[in-house]
Each structure stands twice: as C-alpha cells, then as structure tokens.
Amino acid sequence: MIDYEPVIGMEVxxxxxxxxxxxxxxKVDFGGAPNSRVCPVCLGLPGSLPVANEKAVEYVVRAAxxxxxxxxxxxxxxxxxxxxxxMAKNYQISQxxxxxxxNGWIDITVxxxxxxxxxxxxxxxxxxxxxxxxxxxxxxxxxxxSGLPLMEVVTxxxxxxxxxxxxxxxxxxxxxxxxxxxxxxxEEGSLxxxxxxxxxxxxxxxxxxxxxxxxxxxxxxxxxxxxxxxxRQTNVLNEGGKVIQExxxxxxxxxxxxxxxxxxxxxxxxxxxxxxLVALHFTTDYIERQRSILPELPDEKKTRLMEKWGLPxxxxxxxxxxxxMADFFEETVEHCPDAKTVSNWIMGDLAKLLNAAGxxxxxxxxxxxxxxxxxxxIQEGTISGKIAKGVFDDMFETGKAPDAIVxxxxxxxxxxxxxxxxxxxxxxxxxxxxxxxIAAGDMKPMGFLVGQIMRHTQGRANPExxxxxxxxxxxxxxx
Amino acid sequence: xxxxxxxxxHVALLAxxxxxxxxxxxxxxxxxxxxxxxxxxxxxxxxxxxxTSHSIPLQNVFRHDTAGRSMTPSDVVANAPESRDDQFVVxxxxxx
Ligand SMILES: [Zn+2]
Numbered sequence: 001m002i003d004y005e006p007v008i009g010m011e012v013x014x015x016x017x018x019x020x021x022x023x024x025x026x027k028v029d030f031g032g033a034p035n036s037r038v039c040p041v042c043l044g045l046p047g048s049l050p051v052a053n054e055k056a057v058e059y060v061v062r063a064a065x066x067x068x069x070x071x072x073x074x075x076x077x078x079x080x081x082x083x084x085x086x087m088a089k090n091y092q093i094s095q096x097x098x099x100x101x102x103n104g105w106i107d108i109t110v111x112x113x114x115x116x117x118x119x120x121x122x123x124x125x126x127x128x129x130x131x132x133x134x135x136x137x138x139x140x141x142x143x144x145x146s147g148l149p150l151m152e153v154v155t156x157x158x159x160x161x162x163x164x165x166x167x168x169x170x171x172x173x174x175x176x177x178x179x180x181x182x183x184x185x186x187e188e189g190s191l192x193x194x195x196x197x198x199x200x201x202x203x204x205x206x207x208x209x210x211x212x213x214x215x216x217x218x219x220x221x222x223x224x225x226x227x228x229x230x231x232r233q234t235n236v237l238n239e240g241g242k243v244i245q246e247x248x249x250x251x252x253x254x255x256x257x258x259x260x261x262x263x264x265x266x267x268x269x270x271x272x273x274x275x276x277l278v279a280l281h282f283t284t285d286y287i288e289r290q291r292s293i294l295p296e297l298p299d300e301k302k303t304r305l306m307e308k309w310g311l312p313x314x315x316x317x318x319x320x321x322x323x324x325m326a327d328f329f330e331e332t333v334e335h336c337p338d339a340k341t342v343s344n345w346i347m348g349d350l351a352k353l354l355n356a357a358g359x360x361x362x363x364x365x366x367x368x369x370x371x372x373x374x375x376x377x378i379q380e381g382t383i384s385g386k387i388a389k390g391v392f393d394d395m396f397e398t399g400k401a402p403d404a405i406v407x408x409x410x411x412x413x414x415x416x417x418x419x420x421x422x423x424x425x426x427x428x429x430x431x432x433x434x435x436x437x438i439a440a441g442d443m444k445p446m447g448f449l450v451g452q453i454m455r456h457t458q459g460r461a462n463p464e465x466x467x468x469x470x471x472x473x474x475x476x477x478x479x
Numbered sequence: 480x481x482x483x484x485x486x487x488x489h490v491a492l493l494a495x496x497x498x499x500x501x502x503x504x505x506x507x508x509x510x511x512x513x514x515x516x517x518x519x520x521x522x523x524x525x526x527x528x529x530x531t532s533h534s535i536p537l538q539n540v541f542r543h544d545t546a547g548r549s550m551t552p553s554d555v556v557a558n559a560p561e562s563r564d565d566q567f568v569v570x571x572x573x574x575x
Pocket of ligand 1: 021024026037038039040041043147549
C-alpha cells in the first residue's frame with residue numbers, strides 16, 4: 001500500500017472586535033432581532049457610500065505585523081462579484097492582489113519539533129449575512145452580520161498533519177486574542193477555519209486534488225475533520241478512485257465529512273478595484289507606530305514565564321495559549337510565588353472545572369488573589385490538599401473567598417496534637433483487634449487505622465501529624 | 480480578440496441574464512463593436528504610466544470606529560419582494 005501524507009493550507013476568518021461595521025456605522029454585536037443592525041450601506045442600496053473603518057484597518061495591520069508579515073505600501077479594496085443572497089449587493093468588498101499583509105509566518109511546536117508555517121497573506125474584507133433554512137423551499141436572510149469587519153489569514157500549504165493543523169490554529173488564536181482584535185470564539189463563529197486538504201505520496205512533490213472543509217467549530221473538530229478527510233482521500237485513492245474537488249462539511253455529531261455541492265462552474269468572481277473606496281497607503285511611520293504598540297505576544301510571554309518563574313516549556317506553552325489564562329497565572333504568582341504549584345492547579349483542577357462548565361477563564365468567578373490565598377492555606381497547613389479540592393469546587397461555583405468557605409464549612413485542618421491524640425485513642429479503643437495485630441508485629445492494619453482517624457475528623461486531620469502520633473502511640477501505648 | 484456566441488452566453492450566465500437567441504446574436508455583434516473600441520485604446524503605449532485603480536487622487540479616507548443608528552427592521556425589508564418576520568425570503572439555498 002502506498003504511504004500518503006496530507007498537504008494542508010489553512011484559511012482562517014476572524015471577525016474584528018470593532019464597535020461598528022467595516023464600511024458603515026451599524027453596531028457590531030451578537031444576537032438581537034433580525035435585520036436590526038442594517039443600513040443603506042450594508043444593504044447595498046443605490047447611492048450609499050462605504051467608508052473604511054480606521055480601527056479595523058489598524059487591527060489588520062497589527063495582526064499582520066504580529067504574524068511577521070510585510071505590510072504593503074499600498075493596499076486596495078476589490079469587489080468580489082457573485083450571486084448569492086448572503087450579500088445584498090451581489091458583491092463582497094474584499095482584497096485581491098494588494099492585501100494589507102503578506103509573507104509572514106507562525107512557528108508551531110508539535111511533539112517537541114518546531115516548524116515554521118508560512119503565511120501567504122492577511123487581508124481585510126466584510127462578513128456576509130446569515131441564511132436560515134425556513135422549511136419548504138425557502139430561506140430567510142438576516143443581514144445583521146453583513147458588513148462586519150472580517151480578517152482573512154491564509155497559509156501556504158505547509159501543514160502536514162491533523163496535529164499541526166490544530167496547533168497552528170491554537171497559536172493563531174492566541175496571537176489574535178492577545179492583540180485584542182478577535183475574541184477567539186470558534187463555537188460562536190467569530191473565528192472560522194477552513195482547511196484545504198489534499199494528499200500526496202510521501203516523499204513526492206506532486207499535489208493531489210484538494211477538498212475544502214467547512215463547519216469546524218472547535219479545535220477538536222479541526223483535528224478530527226482533517227484526520228477524517230485525510231483517511232477518506234487515502235481510501236478513495238487506494239480503491240482506485242479519484243478525489244473530486246469540492247467543499248465538504250464537517251458533521252460533528254457523526255464524526256464525518258459530507259459533500260456540500262460539486263461546483264458546477266469554476267467560480268469567476270471578476271474582481272475589480274471598488275470605485276467607491278480609495279487606496280490605503282501605509283507610511284513607514286504608521287507601520288512602526290503600530291509595531292511599537294503591539295502587546296507582549298504568546299511566544300515572548302512563554303519565554304518570559306520560563307525565565308522569570310522557572311516554568312517548564314510545556315507548562316508555559318499551555319498557560320500562554322490564552323492571554324486571560326496567562327494573566328490569571330501571573331496575578332496568582334504575585335500572591336503565591338510557588339509557580340509550579342500554581343501552574344499545576346491551573347492546568348489540572350481549574351482547566352477541568354472550566355471544561356466541564358464550558359467556560360472560558362475570563363468568565364471564571366475565582367479571583368487570582370483568592371486562588372493564591374487557597375494555595376497558601378494548603379501550604380500553611382490550614383487545609384489539607386484533599387479538602388482544598390472541595391474548597392476550590394465551592395470557590396469555582398460561588399466565587400466566594402476561600403477563608404469564608406473553610407470557616408463556614410468547618411474545613412480547617414486539625415493539626416493540634418492534643419485533639420488528634422484524642423481521636424487516635426478513641427479509634428484504638430474501638431479497634432482492639434487491629435491493635436493486637438500491630439502489637440504482634442503485623443503493621444498492615446496501620447492504613448486502616450489512619451483511614452478511621454480521617455473518617456472521625458471528616459478528613460480534616462493533618463495526615464502528617466496523624467501518622468507521626470499514631471506510630472508513636474502503637475509503639476508506646478498510653479497508660 | 481473576437482467574442483463568440485458562447486462567450487456571450489457565458490457572460491450572460493455570470494450576470495444572471497436570460498437572453499433570447501435574437502438578443503444573443505445582436506449582443507454578440509454589439510459587444511464586439513465595443514471590444515474594437517477598447518482595441519483602439521490598447522494601441523496606446525502605457526508602459527510609462529503607473530496602473531491606476533482610482534481616478535481621484537485620494538487615499539486613506541477613513542471613518543472613526545463609532546456605532547450609529549441603523550434602519551428599523553421593517554424599513555430594511557420594505558422593498559423586499561417577499562419578507563417574513565423582518566427577514567428576506569429567498570429561494571432555498573444550499574448552505575455554504
Ligand atoms: Zn450598515
């Protein structure tokens with residue numbers, strides 16, 4: 001059997017976090033009544049004049065710089081002509097041969113190997129409206145989304161596995177959210193990813209026919225979709241068939257891709273410069289000013305966390321995938337400088353709770369200062385590590401401060417030797433059989449006795465003190 | 480370059496125009512005439528002229544990113560051939 005490898009290029013669309021649409025004053029927002037954020041410009045009514053949103057242009061310039069692109073001195077808006085009701089004016093304002101940014105890259109690390117994914121272009125366009133199938137043979141159109149500023153980032157076909165595809169998207173999302181130009185919400189469709197996938201015989205250069213994947217609404221879907229499509233194409237070729245150039249839709253519920261439609265004729269968009277919009281011209285001054293206000297980006301932050309707090313590369317990489325996560329980490333270590341413990345809790349318990357609740361860390365009720373306080377309570381021995389998990393669940397649920405939870409729940413760890421001795425003596429009195437075995441030199445029942453003591457104290461007894469005192473007690477029983 | 484009847488049919492399809500056979504024949508002739516005029520323009524030596532995307536010497540015309548008022552949904556669909564619940568009704572489309 002022939003060994004195939006996938007050759008993948010990614011197209012990512014990111015809605016920009018502006019106040020208003022790309023070419024008009026309609027508000028940018030989610031939800032709301034259909035067609036409540038529409039005006040003559042985004043409806044394409046005759047006589048309306050689009051004017052470019054300055055902030056959106058800045059955002060794309062910053063993103064392109066963060067992606068190591070060259071900024072074009074001159075950049076143009078073109079009309080992409082097609083008939084489809086998602087645009088009321090029968091064309092989409094986009095960019096063609098003069099995009100804002102080109103020739104950049106992102107470095108990604110998969111299984112310890114760092115690879116450079118080249119970025120072909122970064123351009124600015126307007127988003128399209130939403131079509132809702134209404135049953136029968138009708139669709140309903142809502143133009144609230146039409147005209148939202150949309151950035152497109154296109155890579156070269158440098159990606160060769162589902163892991164790399166996912167990792168590319170993780171790093172791109174991190175960069176865009178650090179910049180504050182996109183909210184990174186794949187589930188809500190404000191960050192959309194469309195990979196082009198073909199396969200080729202390993203070690204050869206000849207490319208196969210490619211398919212485009214849509215409807216990938218999570219990192220997991222990107223991974224599974226690319227993997228499925230690679231296997232599907234491999235099977236088609238191994239069975240002597242031919243891959244058809246088409247767009248396929250990822251079906252998340254059934255874990256498969258399905259053909260959307262075979263294009264009847266190659267799309268001819270007949271791009272031409274939009275006569276309503278004038279050229280963008282970027283001076284060196286402007287470009288350098290934008291570069292100078294770039295925030296610390298994920299790779300820089302990762303390096304800094306490793307150097308300043310001694311975090312392992314793996315921890316630093318995961319924590320810097322999200323700016324909110326990295327901020328949470330840094331605010332926590334300000335109050336509890338045991339960085340590795342902090343990162344363990346963030347990547348472990350906190351990540352688990354966030355996942356289960358489907359929340360982003362920015363929606364988390366736990367404040368870093370409270371989180372640090374809880375870790376300090378463990379370190380000081382006020383609560384045990386086991387009790388802490390329950391306290392943390394409560395903090396996550398209610399946003400309460402750990403001291404209040406510990407106090408009201410009577411969860412304080414018991415380290416008082418006198419009090420613990422009392423419990424030990426009671427347990428020894430109740431379990432004379434175990435005591436006799438131990439006296440005869442069989443130490444096996446020790447674990448059972450520790451368990452009993454913990455049960456009597458609702459898990460609050462300091463295990464270290466319990467172990468020490470119990471050993472002492474069985475060796476020299478009280479009179 | 481001379482346009483054939485097939486070219487006219489292709490352009491008509493792209494523009495979603497339904498043409499009768501008579502119209503196709505007459506348009507083939509008329510569009511070829513227009514093409515001849517463009518051919519005349521092509522004879523000009525423009526090797527020393529920078530490509531122009533716009534006839535007005537303007538660049539960087541921007542608006543500030545502030546939100547303003549939109550139309551009411553009922554006004555938005557006022558001219559729609561068909562609407563329902565303030566949305567445009569169109570023939571069913573394959574999802575893209
Ligand atoms: Zn508008």
